[in-house]
Amino acid sequence: MEGSTPVNSRTVEDVFIDYKGRRAGLIKALTADVEEFVRLCNPDKENLCLYGLPNEQWEVNLPAEEVPPELPEPVLGINFARDGMHEKDWLSLVAAHSDAWLLSIAYYFGARFGFDKSDRKRLFNMINDLPTLFEVVSETAKKQSKEKSSGVNKGSNKSKSSSKRGNEPETLRKHSKEVPQLKNENGEDEDDDEESETLCGACGENYSSDEFWICCDICEKWFHGNCVKITPAKAEHIKHYKCPSCTNINNKRARV
Template sequence: MQKSVTGYISRYASRCIVHDQDKFFRQCDPDKKALSLYGHESGEWEVMLPTEMLPAELPEPALGINYARDSMNRLHWLSKVAIHADSWLIGVAFYLGQNDAVQPTLYMLILRFGFPDRMCLFSMMNDLPTVLESNPKKRSRTTLDEDLNINPSNGSRATEAAEDNVEENEDTDQYYCAACGAQYNKNAFWICCDFCHLWFHGKCVNMTSAQAEQVKEYKCPDCIREELGE
């Protein structure tokens, strides 16, 4: 199990989506063939074509992450890639755990990497934030609500009370509109998508505070297009 934990942490440390966003964005050229994001055990990361060796030495990451780069807003695209990266990291960790325990029989495999070991591995991994949670420009509804002291009962709408509390918050410059990329502006109406949990200026998504009060669940334009398969 130690090998799987080490492999997860070292690859997790190569979170280019968090630390090298501009370089990563440039390398994901939509005009190239279907690319994947690999995190190596050395801590380095690489955008490359999938391995030609079959079966692959490790589980393969999501293929074609570069194709949607220019058809979505940047923050939404990075969030999607981060979700795939988290899924791949978990798959690699459990693959290494199983592979390290391989014995001649399936019965021995289950004994060597059984329920206690899987729970222990999952607990160790869960102590770290996910790649998606670590993305500094991706702010979830819960995080923004807490930082701006918004009462959860008020839902995903940015209220006047929240705007008053913003002045007391020292980190408001790290909040970005997922549509235009502009930083938080206390004088503007903001709304959160209840499906992708990204925040938007109301004007960027043609939504007013009055309209928001009439909506039970708000779905942003990107989520609508994705649902329609566009």
């Protein structure tokens, strides 16, 4: 399959880098690029699979023809259930199967490269420190549902809180977009540790107060500056930020 790990990559770190790349690609498919992903999963086509590639990209394609395949294959026929389930439930189901596929790929390499018990345990711990795809997709769906039900406008979702980044330089607080402050049932601000539930729309990893984040003014998803190649200096000159996914959608519409 395209983008498979080189044979000379034999360390736990090599396999984990491969895992993270494939995981990032799958997260894009199931969150940032979900409209394109849904479109490609046409139930009228044959058994389709969702592949995450090591270069952080994804593709929907037919399974490999060779038997046995070079690598473990994802679950077949994800497209057949697309129109028979609620979209949120379908995406969560695909995410759960994709989690299992990512683990099977990682442990296939572990077996192939002769990892011993300590190496396998270290690999599992590195993987287990990251949220699962199912958790990322469920959290994204939950946030979208809350935003729709609350009827909050775009401006209120981007209110800035100096208490969250009080130890940062003034220029960074001024030009970076703050992660929305969460509220409890009484309308009061929740503890700061709730910030960790905010996930990057590109890599799916948690918010950290020592990292620069930026919010897309179109889809309102949050991104690490590094993931979308935006620095605090660049952010100073951006009035309305559009993430790569929203930019691509607008470009496609313009061409039509």
